[in-house]
């Protein structure tokens with residue numbers, strides 16, 4: 001009988017906050033053709049010739065604001081989650097990162113050393129995007145084809161609307177809201193360029209970003225990031241019985257000037273304050289682990305923008321991190337697959 005094992009993959013962080021390490025990490029990240037989707041030479045010019053001359057300094061300063069004694073929050077929290085999961089499921093397991101030194105290659109090597117010949121890959125992203133979920137799958141497939149062609153790979157699909165995930169998320173959010181009466185709840189998702197939505201449309205003509213396509217039933221939604229984000233919000237709002245009009249969606253973290261998914265979080269924070277929202281809670285469901293984008297961009301920058309515009313209270317709802325309810329959800333996915 002085949003020996004089964006599990007590979008969990010998150011995004012990854014630089015080794016330290018030094019400009020050198022940040023530059024190395026950003027170089028690998030942004031040269032990924034599924035992140036900056038340009039022909040190789042154009043991408044090389046943009047990334048190495050322009051972005052890497054300016055961005056590492058700014059990004060290094062941002063990491064310095066959130067870095068922990070033990071290292072990058074994203075890595076430390078992913079490791080804590082992984083350690084808890086390992087204690088609960090008796091199966092070989094490895095944790096890898098798409099970028100940086102905790103590579104997928106090392107994680108696969110670890111599974112090989114444990115004698116695993118059938119792997120369940122769990123990309124730690126609730127939603128499908130070519131720049132997150134897809135690049136993890138493609139990288140893993142490439143490595144397996146090259147190094148372990150006889151091993152079998154199964155990929156856990158994006159879990160944006162999976163019942164147990166939604167229930168665990170809702171419970172964690174409810175705990176953190178703690179009965180407190182917020183005027184509004186903003187669901188802020190990591191943004192992607194609009195172009196990526198069209199590229200990921202397997203039907204070739206469904207996604208129009210016209211305000212209605214994400215609501216019309218379509219096979220395109222299996223890979224539509226925008227649709228999947230909206231579904232996560234709908235399911236959580238239903239569970240928490242949020243009142244229509246008291247919550248909304250936005251997209252954060254854009255880079256470069258081309259159009260990204262709208263509305264943009266920074267604009268939305270301002271608009272909400274201008275509309276008279278005083279007490280705001282922000283949920284960041286495209287991340288299962290707190291990271292630079294939640295701890296710095298939302299909990300620090302977003303907070304000060306909102307308060308400067310007249311808001312009086314701002315709460316960032318933490319990601320699932322190593323919450324036992326989330327660990328149990330993943331445990332059951334693994335046990336169902338292992339049967």
Ligand SMILES: C=CC1=C(C)c2cc3[nH]c(cc4nc(cc5[nH]c(cc1n2)c(C)c5CCC(=O)O)C(CCC(=O)O)=C4C)c(C)c3C=C
Pocket residue numbers: 011012013014026035036055059072074125129131132190191192193225253255286287290291292293
């Ligand atoms: C074209 C650029 C980018 C796309 C597309 C993109 C998509 C994307 N990213 C995440 C998750 C994370 N991104 C993080 C940081 C980060 N993202 C980009 C660029 C794109 N991301 C950059 C340049 C950076 C580094 C910081 C900066 O310079 O602004 C992180 C945090 C990592 C950490 O160490 O904490 C995460 C997580 C998703 C899920 C996604 C598509 C849906």
Ligand SMILES: [Fe+2]
Pocket residue numbers: 190253
């Ligand atoms: Fe990103």
Ligand SMILES: [Fe+2]
Pocket residue numbers: 206207208213214215224226227
């Ligand atoms: Fe859509």
